[in-house]
Amino acid sequence: MVSETDLIHLKRCIALAEESLDAGDKPFGSVLVSAEGRVLQEDRNRTGGGDNTQHPEFALARWAANNMTPQARSAATVYTSGEHCAMCSAAHGWVGLGRIVYVASSAQHRGWLAEWGIQPGPVKAIPIQDVAPNVPVEGPVTELTDTIRAVHKRYFDKER
Known part of the structure; x- marks a missing residue:
């Protein structure tokens, strides 16, 4: 179940996605939160320079590996504007x-791309549980999906 606290962190993810869009990157944002509820790290997509591996979820995983104990990592939550790709x-x-906890699913994103006549990326979208089956996952969060959809629409409208 998604709580009010979860919604606060997810709204920050959307704000980071908008920052990413403003910087010319694809609009994705993520926040890493400790078990105690403290924001530890946040990031946004940084793929505009041509390195399509610069996803915020991957950056947070690297940060966590270098700065948190295994116990703290397993108790933490990653909030993100979109469901993790297979790499992340x-x-x-x-x-x-x-x-x-994510706002919009990969399936939703694929549907939006099809609706807008945009070809999907070069890597198949796979649900998180198919890649990392022991990770607890919640999403999509329907009360925020229209908001992130609009951000993605602005990105692809700029790209045309």
């Missing part, structure tokens, strides 16, 4: 991070 799901699983 794998990083999350390998590092041993805990719960993931």
Whole structure:
């Protein structure tokens, strides 16, 4: 179940996605929160320079591996504007991070791209649980999906 606190962190993810959009990157944002509820790290997509591996979820996994104990990682939550891709799901699983809460699913994102006549990316979208089956996952969060959909629409409208 998604709480009011979860919604606060997810709204910050959307704000980070908007920052990413303003910087010319694809609009994704993520926040890493400790078990005690403290924001430890946040990041946004940084793929505009051509390195399409610069996802915020991957950056948070690396940060966690270098700055948190295994126990703290497993008790932490990663909030994100969009469901992890396979690369980020794998990083999350390998590092041993805990719960993931996302606004929009990969399936929703694929549907939006099809609706807008945009070809999907070069990597198949796979649900997080298919890559990291022991990670607790919650999403999509329907009360925020229209908001992130609008941010993605602005990105692809700019790209045309």
